[in-house]
Amino acid sequence: MEQLVGPEPKYRQLQAVLADLVASELGPGERVPSERALMTRFRVSRATVRHAIDALERDGVLERRHGSGTYVAERRVTSRLHLASFSEDMARRGLDPSTRLLAAARVEADDALAAALAVAPGGPLARLERLRCADGRPMAYEVGCYPLARLPDLLEEDLTGSVYELLRQRYRRPPDGGEQLLWAEPASPRLARRLEVDAGAPLLVFQRTALSRGEPIEHTTSWYRADRYRISMELGPG
Amino acid sequence: MEQLVGPEPKYRQLQAVLADLVASELGPGERVPSERALMTRFRVSRATVRHAIDALERDGVLERRHGSGTYVAERRVTSRLHLASFSEDMARRGLDPSTRLLAAARVEADDALAAALAVAPGGPLARLERLRCADGRPMAYEVGCYPLARLPDLLEEDLTGSVYELLRQRYRRPPDGGEQLLWAEPASPRLARRLEVDAGAPLLVFQRTALSRGEPIEHTTSWYRADRYRISMELGPG
DNA sequence: CCACTTGAGTGGACCGTACCAGTTATCCTG
DNA sequence: CAGGATAACTGGTACGGTCCACTCAAGTGG
Numbered sequence: 001m002e003q004l005v006g007p008e009p010k011y012r013q014l015q016a017v018l019a020d021l022v023a024s025e026l027g028p029g030e031r032v033p034s035e036r037a038l039m040t041r042f043r044v045s046r047a048t049v050r051h052a053i054d055a056l057e058r059d060g061v062l063e064r065r066h067g068s069g070t071y072v073a074e075r076r077v078t079s080r081l082h083l084a085s086f087s088e089d090m091a092r093r094g095l096d097p098s099t100r101l102l103a104a105a106r107v108e109a110d111d112a113l114a115a116a117l118a119v120a121p122g123g124p125l126a127r128l129e130r131l132r133c134a135d136g137r138p139m140a141y142e143v144g145c146y147p148l149a150r151l152p153d154l155l156e157e158d159l160t161g162s163v164y165e166l167l168r169q170r171y172r173r174p175p176d177g178g179e180q181l182l183w184a185e186p187a188s189p190r191l192a193r194r195l196e197v198d199a200g201a202p203l204l205v206f207q208r209t210a211l212s213r214g215e216p217i218e219h220t221t222s223w224y225r226a227d228r229y230r231i232s233m234e235l236g237p238g
Numbered sequence: 239m240e241q242l243v244g245p246e247p248k249y250r251q252l253q254a255v256l257a258d259l260v261a262s263e264l265g266p267g268e269r270v271p272s273e274r275a276l277m278t279r280f281r282v283s284r285a286t287v288r289h290a291i292d293a294l295e296r297d298g299v300l301e302r303r304h305g306s307g308t309y310v311a312e313r314r315v316t317s318r319l320h321l322a323s324f325s326e327d328m329a330r331r332g333l334d335p336s337t338r339l340l341a342a343a344r345v346e347a348d349d350a351l352a353a354a355l356a357v358a359p360g361g362p363l364a365r366l367e368r369l370r371c372a373d374g375r376p377m378a379y380e381v382g383c384y385p386l387a388r389l390p391d392l393l394e395e396d397l398t399g400s401v402y403e404l405l406r407q408r409y410r411r412p413p414d415g416g417e418q419l420l421w422a423e424p425a426s427p428r429l430a431r432r433l434e435v436d437a438g439a440p441l442l443v444f445q446r447t448a449l450s451r452g453e454p455i456e457h458t459t460s461w462y463r464a465d466r467y468r469i470s471m472e473l474g475p476g
Numbered sequence: 477c478c479a480c481t482t483g484a485g486t487g488g489a490c491c492g493t494a495c496c497a498g499t500t501a502t503c504c505t506g
Numbered sequence: 507c508a509g510g511a512t513a514a515c516t517g518g519t520a521c522g523g524t525c526c527a528c529t530c531a532a533g534t535g536g
Binding site: 034035036050053064065066067068069070 | 515516517518
């Protein structure tokens with residue numbers, strides 16, 4: 001009988017324990033202990049157990065079967081897009097990526113950024129403004145913010161290459177998840193000039209928050225030339 | 239004080255009631271009744287209220303603020319990457335979907351369509367041209383092709399509702415997977431007129447092939463107004 | 477007048493219980 | 507031995523309650 005203690009909510013701890021169990025011991029299709037078994041084992045209520053499993057089910061880690069049990073999901077995530085850096089994304093498409101660093105500065109987090117990056121308002125951030133090119137021609141304009149609390153001295157590094165590579169190698173913080181909003185908008189005169197398109201030309205806008213080990217480490221907004229970029233995705237049921 | 243009765247679970251009914259409330263009466267940023275108010279009003283427990291709100295929050299309809307209240311989310315329509323029909327997609331966020339059938343005809347598959355739908359070139363297809371509206375205003379223009387070999391007499395059915403519902407109920411062919419390409423392009427004069435936007439305004443274009451039991455059953459291209467639609471997606475590792 | 481305290485109201489996290497509904501293996505019965 | 511009833515599981519829905527953390531505005535003291 002284990003104990004769940006600490007500042008973290010019990011359902012989150014239990015969620016982590018179960019995720020760990022799946023990662024280390026159980027294979028796809030195997031059954032996880034029943035909700036009632038888990039509640040006596042961890043001394044929590046069934047509501048707490050269900051709360052933890054809810055989250056894992058939504059993430060596609062577990063799969064409930066009414067009357068039968070809860071199982072490790074068979075196919076890991078059908079509809080996920082890759083969390084790839086610009087460099088990797090371009091390489092995948094057979095294009096040659098390059099980057100022009102337009103600005104790099106230390107700024108203070110406003111409320112929105114603080115919330116997105118889970119830091120205190122006013123906390124130190126690195127703000128990078130970059131022009132991304134493929135085969136030498138502009139592809140995207142990108143503004144990215146990174147929490148310096150978790151990535152000390154980021155501004156002293158070489159920022160013309162892949163920041164993701166830096167996060168992985170230098171900081172041991174591999175991006176492993178995230179969420180992204182996507183919409184389209186017409187190019188403002190300023191963006192049009194930078195991207196070498198006509199003002200008003202459609203741009204694909206990605207606003208992404210990337211996580212590493214559950215903590216936000218990047219918040220970027222990217223404007224892609226719609227005439228040079230498109231994405232493909234797989235769709236899952238329901 | 240309302241009543242929630244029927245075969246549907248109470249939390250689902252409450253979810254529908256709230257989605258409806260958002261759609262008909264409340265605007266973005268407005269506050270929804272508190273959880274405690276809802277429980278007395280609908281005579282349900284707080285757990286049930288929270289269950290209902292959980293779902294709406296995940297869909298981006300509502301937004302909770304600890305200590306303050308629950309609010310109608312600011313964002314415009316945000317779609318998750320499910321394989322959902324337009325009707326389901328709109329209903330999920332409390333918008334009222336409607337469809338105007340612009341054309342419905344039997345056509346022969348050209349090479350590209352034949353390949354996409356895995357039928358013989360020249361094989362019979364149903365071609366539907368439809369205008370999709372949300373709350374009475376144009377949201378998307380859609381051209382869809384369906385293989386008549388797998389869906390006999392499709393053109394005799396009622397095509398103003400959800401085709402996905404037809405596929406499921408009438409043909410026992412639930413869409414369960416698919417692939418989709420996404421890009422942006424400026425509205426042509428013709429599309430602009432149909433969608434009631436300015437010519438050149440950015441549109442989000444989806445080109446989707448949906449499968450049922452491994453066989454293609456739909457190939458559609460949809461042009462969405464970028465000012466009314468955006469999507470949200472989760473990112474997995476590399 | 478401003479800063480501070482305070483309290484009512486909000487969502488967040490739990491607990492324990494009860495009953496329903498679907499699944500499955502076991503144990504009868506024909 | 508095959509088949510059906512059954513009982514012991516499983517998850518699903520729902521109830522009630524308790525305490526905590528946070529927000530915000532009204533009230534208070536300097």
